Amino acid sequence: MEKIKMTTPLVEMDGDEMTRVLWRMIKEELIEPFIDLKTEYYDLGLVHRNETDDQVTVESAQATKKYGVAVKCATITPNAARVAEYGLKEMWKSPNGTIRAILDGTVFRAPIVVKGIEPYVRTWKKPITIARHAYGDVYKNTEMVIDGPGCAELVFTAADGSESREKIFEFQGPGVLQGMHNLNRSIESFARSCFNYALDVKQDLWFSSKDTISKKYDHTFKDIFQEIFDKEYCDKFKAAGITYFYTLIDDAVARVMRSEGGFIWACKNYDGDVMSDMISSAFGSLAMMTSVLVSPDGKYEYEAAHGTVQRHYYQYLKGEETSTNPVATIFAWTGALRKRGELDGIPELMAYADRMEQAVIRTIESGRMLKGLAQITSLDNVTVLNCSDFIRAVRAEYEK
Ligand code: NAP
Ligand code: MG
16 A cells, blocks of 8 residues: 655654653554654654753744644653753753743643543533643742731832832731732733634634633633634634633533533633643543644644653563553644644545544454553453554554
């Protein structure tokens, strides 16, 4: 069979530990036999990030800006233990943080839904995608512990030196205090990323915040979303047959629980942090969550939502059998290849992505899966496979 040709390279960001091992296996078994793979390769493995003073991360993000589509392997975010383990020159920043800052993107996380791995919420039939705003609020706060009586005020000194003040509270005794901010520019990018993504996947978009209590802060988020929607997206949404609606976060939570799924839920930074963990555990498994970073000008970076699965990697190094689930990483590749096919007008590449994802789903639904899924599946007659056998089973299913 002739291999599918590509015209524009994918930006390939290699990574660390167990997911780096999976990366090679997936390419060799599931991609290169079928596609004349064109990538621009960036090694984001910690060793190479350290060698390049983390320049490779910046370059890979710039390449994503240039070409428009990237696929990323999970990477180590160094902490003190990693600095010692890898003899690092510095505690390099999180690659995802660096890439997100350069692309100014929003992260969309969605579960891969298969029969036999049932969500804990009975009504959920379709995936729920969480879009989390990744800038500001409590993540860039300033805090104070107040020891005794006194007056707390918000003070803004404008560029011309003029001051505006608001009293926060007259403390009679000890307490705590916090200041935080966000930027219209960042909220606008967030809104556009969400509207574009909703159009892309043709799903309704919900946005929620606490504007009844936070009448200026959260209300600004609500207003920016509405203004951009009315001006730029209303007609496009109508044409695509999808809707946008805003609701209070309490109401959103109640509706989500009663819904069938199949929509995107945009959340402020903290809400998205919390709700994405809730949604992914309720759907069953972190190993089945995909993640895509979308910039407001339509650049895409696909990855798995999980990390480098360190514990399994040390088992692998000892020569032990591993049960790392490659599904989310396979879907990162298929997501990126489908998008490349769509942008370059290569229907065969899009069809490949659909068929490969179907092959993965059929393999699991026929009862062949990794240990982690086998422990939670509702299917009978399950065959537990190790990682490489699972990948080979998917290949056989694809070739059928
Ligand atoms: P992790 O890699 O997500 O793994 C945590 C645990 O979840 C694993 O020990 C495993 O549980 C289970 N798990 C996750 N993915 C799995 C898969 N594909 N198949 C089977 N089980 C899976 O998180 P971590 O161990 O806390 O972090 C390891 C490294 O990853 C850290 O250095 C962190 O900085 C990095 N990280 C990177 C990203 C990213 O690049 N996007 C995201 C998160 C973390 P059991 O041990 O019970 O089998
Ligand atoms: Mg969290």
